[in-house]
Amino acid sequence: MKKLLLPLLGIIPLLSLAGGFQVNLQGTKQTGMGHLGTSFHLGASSTYFNPAMMGLDTNRFGIELGVNFITSNIEFQNSLNGISETTENPTGTPFYLYATYKINDKLTAGLGVYTPFGSSVDWGEDWSGKHLIQDISLRAIFIQPTLSYSINDKLSFGAGLTIVDGAFEINRALPVPIGNNATANLEGSAIAFGFNAGLHFQATEQLSIGLTHRSKVEIELEGGDVDFTTDAALASSFPDGKFDATLPLPATTTLGIAYKVNEKLLVSIEGSFVEWSAYKSLDFDFETETASLKDSKNPRNYEDAMIFRAGAQYSYNEMLDFRAGFYYDQSPIQDEYFNPETPNSDNIGLTAGLSGHITERFGFDASFLYIIGQERDSEYKPAGFGGKYASRSVITGIGFNYSF
Amino acid sequence: MKTKNLLYILPLAALTACEPDIDEPSFSAGSADFAKTVAVGNSLTAGYQSGALSADGQINSLPAMIAGQMKQVGGGDFNQPILTGDLASQGAGFSLALAGVGQVETRLALKGTVDCLGTVSVGPVRKGPNYLGLAALAADVSSSTYNNQGVPGAKVTDLDDPAYANPYFSRMRPLGKTMLTLATDLNATFFSLWIGNNDVLGYATTGGDDGVTGPNGLTDAVIFQTKYEAAVTALTANGAKGVVANIPNVTSIPYFTTVPIGTSITQAQADQLNTAYAPYNGGLDQVAMNPALADEAAARKISFTAGVNTFVVSDPSLTDLSGSGLPSIRQIKAGELLVLTTPGDSIKCAMWGTAKPIPGSYHLRADEIQKINAATDAYNATIKSAAQANGLAHVDANARLKELATTGITIDGIAFSSALVTGGAFSLDGVHPATRGYAIIANDFISAINSTYSASIPKLSVGSYPTLEVEQ
Numbered sequence: 001m002k003k004l005l006l007p008l009l010g011i012i013p014l015l016s017l018a019g020g021f022q023v024n025l026q027g028t029k030q031t032g033m034g035h036l037g038t039s040f041h042l043g044a045s046s047t048y049f050n051p052a053m054m055g056l057d058t059n060r061f062g063i064e065l066g067v068n069f070i071t072s073n074i075e076f077q078n079s080l081n082g083i084s085e086t087t088e089n090p091t092g093t094p095f096y097l098y099a100t101y102k103i104n105d106k107l108t109a110g111l112g113v114y115t116p117f118g119s120s121v122d123w124g125e126d127w128s129g130k131h132l133i134q135d136i137s138l139r140a141i142f143i144q145p146t147l148s149y150s151i152n153d154k155l156s157f158g159a160g161l162t163i164v165d166g167a168f169e170i171n172r173a174l175p176v177p178i179g180n181n182a183t184a185n186l187e188g189s190a191i192a193f194g195f196n197a198g199l200h201f202q203a204t205e206q207l208s209i210g211l212t213h214r215s216k217v218e219i220e221l222e223g224g225d226v227d228f229t230t231d232a233a234l235a236s237s238f239p240d241g242k243f244d245a246t247l248p249l250p251a252t253t254t255l256g257i258a259y260k261v262n263e264k265l266l267v268s269i270e271g272s273f274v275e276w277s278a279y280k281s282l283d284f285d286f287e288t289e290t291a292s293l294k295d296s297k298n299p300r301n302y303e304d305a306m307i308f309r310a311g312a313q314y315s316y317n318e319m320l321d322f323r324a325g326f327y328y329d330q331s332p333i334q335d336e337y338f339n340p341e342t343p344n345s346d347n348i349g350l351t352a353g354l355s356g357h358i359t360e361r362f363g364f365d366a367s368f369l370y371i372i373g374q375e376r377d378s379e380y381k382p383a384g385f386g387g388k389y390a391s392r393s394v395i396t397g398i399g400f401n402y403s404f
Numbered sequence: 405m406k407t408k409n410l411l412y413i414l415p416l417a418a419l420t421a422c423e424p425d426i427d428e429p430s431f432s433a434g435s436a437d438f439a440k441t442v443a444v445g446n447s448l449t450a451g452y453q454s455g456a457l458s459a460d461g462q463i464n465s466l467p468a469m470i471a472g473q474m475k476q477v478g479g480g481d482f483n484q485p486i487l488t489g490d491l492a493s494q495g496a497g498f499s500l501a502l503a504g505v506g507q508v509e510t511r512l513a514l515k516g517t518v519d520c521l522g523t524v525s526v527g528p529v530r531k532g533p534n535y536l537g538l539a540a541l542a543a544d545v546s547s548s549t550y551n552n553q554g555v556p557g558a559k560v561t562d563l564d565d566p567a568y569a570n571p572y573f574s575r576m577r578p579l580g581k582t583m584l585t586l587a588t589d590l591n592a593t594f595f596s597l598w599i600g601n602n603d604v605l606g607y608a609t610t611g612g613d614d615g616v617t618g619p620n621g622l623t624d625a626v627i628f629q630t631k632y633e634a635a636v637t638a639l640t641a642n643g644a645k646g647v648v649a650n651i652p653n654v655t656s657i658p659y660f661t662t663v664p665i666g667t668s669i670t671q672a673q674a675d676q677l678n679t680a681y682a683p684y685n686g687g688l689d690q691v692a693m694n695p696a697l698a699d700e701a702a703a704r705k706i707s708f709t710a711g712v713n714t715f716v717v718s719d720p721s722l723t724d725l726s727g728s729g730l731p732s733i734r735q736i737k738a739g740e741l742l743v744l745t746t747p748g749d750s751i752k753c754a755m756w757g758t759a760k761p762i763p764g765s766y767h768l769r770a771d772e773i774q775k776i777n778a779a780t781d782a783y784n785a786t787i788k789s790a791a792q793a794n795g796l797a798h799v800d801a802n803a804r805l806k807e808l809a810t811t812g813i814t815i816d817g818i819a820f821s822s823a824l825v826t827g828g829a830f831s832l833d834g835v836h837p838a839t840r841g842y843a844i845i846a847n848d849f850i851s852a853i854n855s856t857y858s859a860s861i862p863k864l865s866v867g868s869y870p871t872l873e874v875e876q
C-alpha cells in the first residue's frame with residue numbers, strides 16, 4: 001500500500017476544483033458526503049476538518065491517508081467568433097496524510113499533510129487566450145502539527161500551526177509587436193505560515209456543532225525566475241532575471257451542525273465563508289525593468305464567497321458505511337475579472353462514498369465526486385478577452401485508515 | 405485483493421468524465437445576403453501594407469478577412485487579383501517618380517540599420533532596391549470575377565474616370581470600364597466602400613505642397629459629395645446592401661506623429677545658433693518697421709535656448725523677403741507636424757532643423773492641418789449621410805484610429821497603440837495598418853454590418869494574426 005502511494009506523492013498538479021484555486025479533497029470519507037466534517041468525527045482527518053475533534057477518537061493512535069484522481073475539462077467559447085477551445089489538463093493526484101496520538105484523556109497531538117490549494121490548467125501553447133495564459137501550475141502543501149484539548153465532556157478545542165510549501169509556474173505568450181513566438185515563463189517557490197483552529201460542542205447525544213477557522217497564508221515568492229523567449233531584436237528589452245510576487249491563500253471560516261437521526265443515520269450541513277477578497281491583484285515585480293518590461297499588475301479583485309454543504313452517512317452494517325452529499329461552491333470571481341488562468345464558475349458538487357471496515361483496526365474508504373462548473377459568460381476586461389466558460393470534473397478518491 | 409482492484413477501477417471510472425457542453429452559437433446573415441460581395445476602395449481595401457502591395461498583404465486584405473467570416477453565414481467566394489512572381493514576394497509599391505523608368509519599389513521590411521552616427525537599430529527599410537516591375541504590375545489580368553476591387557491610390561474623383569491611369573487598376577480593368585462600372589458589372593448582393601482617404605492623404609503626406617489643384621491636392625468637399633453620392637447610388641442600384649467607412653484623420657496615424665518636431669540642445673549649441681541667426685533676426689527687426697509686417701516678423705524670429713527647441717523649417721507661405729536677403733524660414737509651432745519620411749540622418753548629422761531649415765514638403769503647417777481637418781470632417785459628413793439615406797452600415801474608422809492614438813486598445817491580451825513598429829497596429833509605412841490592425845478594423849466592419857442588418861457574423865481573433873517580423 002505504501003509502496004503504491006509514495007510515488008504519487010511527488011506528482012501534485014492539482015486542479016481548480018473549488019472557488020478560486022481552493023481544492024477541497026482533504027478526506028475520502030468527508031468527500032463522499034459533500035466534503036463536510038467540521039461537526040462530527042470521522043478519524044484522524046479531523047486534524048484538518050476540525051482539530052478540536054482529534055481527541056474524540058476512542059483509539060490511542062489513528063492514521064489516515066489517501067489520494068484522489070482528478071479528471072477535469074474546461075471549455076471556453078470565444079465571444080468574438082463562437083470557437084470553442086478546451087484544456088488539456090494533466091490528471092491531478094492531490095493527497096493527504098493524518099496521524100493522531102492521544103497523550104492523555106484531555107490532550108491529543110496530531111500531524112496533517114495535505115494540499116488545500118492548487119491549480120493546474122493547460123490551455124495549450126497556441127489558443128486564443130495565449131497572451132493571458134498558456135498553462136499554470138500552482139500547488140501548496142500544508143504541514144500541520146496540531147494539539148487538541150477537551151475542556152469537558154461536551155466542549156473541546158484544538159489548534160495547529162500550518163507550514164506551507166508553495167510553488168508556482170506560469171507560461172504565457174508575450175504580447176510583443178515583433179516576433180510571433182515570444183513567451184514568458186515565471187517560476188518560483190516559498191515557505192509560508194498560518195494556523196488552523198477549531199471548537200467542537202456536543203450539545204446533546206444527537207446534536208453536535210463545530211466551528212473552524214483556517215487562517216490566510218501569504219505565499220511571498222522572492223527571487224522567482226523569469227525566462228523570456230523573444231526575437232533577438234527584443235532580447236535586451238526582455239532580460240531574463242528574478243521577480244517577486246505574492247499570492248494570498250484566503251482564510252476560511254466554517255460552521256457545521258450534525259444530527260444523529262438514529263444509530264445508523266447521520267446528517268449534517270455546513271457553511272463556509274472564504275475570504276477571497278484578499279486576492280486583489282497578481283503582481284510581478286521584476287528585478288530588472290526596461291522601457292518595454294515594466295512591473296506587471298494583473299487585477300483579480302476576487303470577492304468573498306460562500307460554500308454550502310449537505311451530506312449524510314448511513315451505517316449499513318458493522319462492515320460497511322455509505323455516504324452521499326451535495327455542495328454549492330460560489331465563485332469568488334467577478335464577471336469583468338474572469339481570467340482563463342483560474343476559470344472558476346459556481347460549482348455544484350455531487351458526491352458518493354463508502355467505507356469498508358475490514359478489521360477492527362484497518363479500513364478503506366472510497367469516494368466519487370462529480371463537479372459541474374456552471375456555464376458563465378464572462379470577460380477579463382483588462383485584457384479584452386472573454387466568452388463562455390464551463391467545466392466538468394470527475395474525482396475518484398481512495399483512502400486507508402488504521403488505528404490501535 | 406479487494407483494495408487492489410479498486411485502485412485500478414476507480415481511475416478508469418474517471419476517464420469516462422462528461423465533457424462540458426456549451427451550446428454552439430448560431431450565426432446568421434440577418435437581413436443581408438453575402439452570396440456575392442464586392443469591395444470598392446483604395447489601398448486599404450487592396451491589402452496594401454508596409455509601403456507596397458504584396459501577395460501576403462492581399463491574402464490578409466481587409467475585405468478578404470471580412471469575407472472569410474461572412475462565409476460562415478452563407479457568404480460566397482472572394483477572388484482577388486493576387487500578385488505573382490517578384491511582385492508577390494518583393495512587393496510592388498508604385499511611385500510617380502519611378503514610373504518613367506518602369507520601376508516599382510519593394511515593400512518595407514524591419515531590418516537592422518546603421519545611422520549616420522554609427523548607431524545600430526532595427527527599423528523600416530526597403531526590402532531591396534527598386535526593380536523593373538511596372539510592366540508586370542500593369543499587365544492585364546482582368547477578369548469579371550474579382551470581388552476585391554481596391555485600387556491603391558484611388559480617390560473619390562477616380563471612381564468614374566474612364567481614363568484613370570493607375571497600374572493597379574490597369575491590371576484589373578477590361579477596356580473602357582471605370583472603377584464603378586467594373587464593380588457594378590459584378591451585380592453583387594453586398595458591397596463595401598471605403599474611399600476618400602487619398603483625397604486628403606496625398607495632400608498631407610507631401611506637406612500640403614500641392615495646394616488644391618495639383619495631383620496631390622485636396623479634393624473639394626462639394627465635388628467629393630457629388631462623386632461619393634453617385635458611387636453609392638450606382639452600387640445600390642440593384643438593391644444591394646452594403647457597408648461604408650469614414651476617413652480617419654491623418655493626424656492620428658504614425659506617418660505624422662512619429663518624427664519629433666524638435667530636439668534637445670546644450671547652452672553652447674544654443675548660443676552658437678543664436679549668433680548664426682542674429683543677422684536674420686536683425687533683418688526682421690528692419691522689416692517690422694512696416695506695420696503690416698510687424699506681427700509676422702515677430703513670429704518668424706528664431707531663438708534657441710538650452711533644452712528642447714522646435715526645428716527651423718522653410719515655410720513658402722511666409723511673405724517673400726528674399727529682396728531683403730531674408731529666407732522664408734521660421735521655427736515649427738506646437739501642434740504642427742513632420743512627416744515620417746523626413747530624413748533622420750539629415751537632422752542628426754547635417755544640422756537640418758537647427759542650422760539649416762527642414763524643407764517645407766516634410767512639414768505640415770497649422771493652416772494645412774486645419775484644411776485637412778475641415779476636408780476630413782466634410783467628407784465624413786457626406787459618408788455618414790449617404791449611409792443613413794441608403795440604410796447602409798457605417799464604420800467610424802476615424803473614431804477607432806483616434807482611440808488607438810490616444811488611449812490605445814487592448815484585445816486578446818495585446819495592447820495596441822498607433823506608435824510605429826511598437827504599437828502593433830500599423831505597418832511599417834505608418835499609413836496602412838499591419839495585419840493585426842486590419843483585423844481590428846475588420847471587426848469594426850463586422851460590428852457595423854451586424855447591427856445594421858441584424859446579422860451575427862462571427863468576428864476575427866485578432867491575436868491569431870501574425871506580428872511584424874525582423875528580417876535578415
